[in-house]
Amino acid sequence: MKRRLNRLFFVKPSLQVSKLLLGKYIVRKIGRKTLAGKIVETEAYPGPYDKASHAYGIKKTPRNRAEYLEGGHIYIYLVYGMYWQLNISTGKEGYPECVLIRALEPIITNQSRIRIANNPELENIRESKLEMDSRFCVANGPGKLCRWLKLDKSFYGEDVTKSKRIWLSQGEKIKPPQIASGPRIGIDYAGAKWAKKPWRFYIKSNPCVSKR
DNA sequence: GTACAGATTGAG
DNA sequence: TCAATCTGTACT
Numbered sequence: 450m451k452r453r454l455n456r457l458f459f460v461k462p463s464l465q466v467s468k469l470l471l472g473k474y475i476v477r478k479i480g481r482k483t484l485a486g487k488i489v490e491t492e493a494y495p496g497p498y499d500k501a502s503h504a505y506g507i508k509k510t511p512r513n514r515a516e517y518l519e520g521g522h523i524y525i526y527l528v529y530g531m532y533w534q535l536n537i538s539t540g541k542e543g544y545p546e547c548v549l550i551r552a553l554e555p556i557i558t559n560q561s562r563i564r565i566a567n568n569p570e571l572e573n574i575r576e577s578k579l580e581m582d583s584r585f586c587v588a589n590g591p592g593k594l595c596r597w598l599k600l601d602k603s604f605y606g607e608d609v610t611k612s613k614r615i616w617l618s619q620g621e622k623i624k625p626p627q628i629a630s631g632p633r634i635g636i637d638y639a640g641a642k643w644a645k646k647p648w649r650f651y652i653k654s655n656p657c658v659s660k661r
Numbered sequence: 662g663t664a665c666a667g668a669t670t671g672a673g
Numbered sequence: 674t675c676a677a678t679c680t681g682t683a684c685t
Contacts, residue, residue: 492668501668506669512681532669532680548670635668659669 452619456610463539463546465613466520467493468650470537472623474556476613477598484598486553486588487620490651490658492633494536496546498561499646501639515606523607523615525600532592533600539607549635549647553588554657555597586649590659629653634661649655 450487455472459466470488477484494502503513503526515524519542525533536547588594595601598615609616630647637644651658 494668497668503668510681527678527680528667529669529677530667531677536668536669551668590669597670633668638667 451628454521454610454617454619456519456521458617459537459539459610460541461539463495463548464648466539467491467548467648468628470550470617470651471619471628471652474620475550475553475598476616476618477600479599483558485556486598487556487593488550488552489554489655490552490649492549492551492650493648494547494549495648496544499639500643501633501636501646502545505639508543509545513545516547517543518606521585521605521610523561523609525595525602525604528574528592533595533602534591535598535600535604536593547639549591550657551557551591552651552657553594553597554655555588571622583612584589585656589657592626623652627653634659 461469468491468492473488475484476486476633494504496502497504498508499505502516505518508515512526515522516536516538517540518524520537520539522538524536526536526537530651535550537550538547540546576588589599599636600615604615607615612641628650629652632645632647633649
């Protein structure tokens with residue numbers, strides 16, 4: 450959980466950052482509990498020229514103003530009246546671009562390792578296929594990962610390079626051959642030209658990449 | 662003030 | 674395939 454990603458990491462174009470984020474860990478502190486998840490799927494929304502972007506045409510509203518913040522700030526919003534979507538702003542201040550975090554693979558933290566080691570019953574559960582399957586399913590979508598990490602409007606604009614309750618860390622090295630790309634999800638309203646752009650990135654054959 | 666649709670999800 | 678559920682945004 451060490452080696453927190455710094456400002457320099459995020460002040461780059463979202464098309465770069467979205468790929469670099471694969472394999473990185475999101476660490477979330479809730480009271481004395483720590484949750485961590487490996488980022489396995491992202492989408493880039495690279496700027497105001499992108500018709501699928503909330504900031505299309507340099508549109509700036511109370512809802513999307515966090516997109517304009519310097520790289521490393523959280524842009525979070527509600528869709529369909531019930532699901533939060535976690536984005537991280539990238540690039541320079543004043544230019545609206547961001548990366549949508551679409552899926553995480555939950556990581557067994559040291560904390561839970563110790564708890565498991567001290568409790569043989571939990572050890573058995575951890576080994577069971579059932580447990581593995583359920584672990585892989587709690588954060589395999591943008592709405593689900595926010596529910597799992599307990600993220601909501603209160604994180605709007607949060608600086609992940611400074612925050613004490615959420616940050617990103619180095620995680621695991623992902624080699625380019627392990628990265629796949631495809632069209633972004635759920636943005637058909639933007640028209641085929643933009644919906645077809647291969648700006649969704651994910652780790653090949655990872656079980657936590659979102660379905661559909 | 663009112664209408665409308667959405668960067669999703671899980672059930673049928 | 675469809676409804677749930679709600680708020681930002683646009684328009685009367």
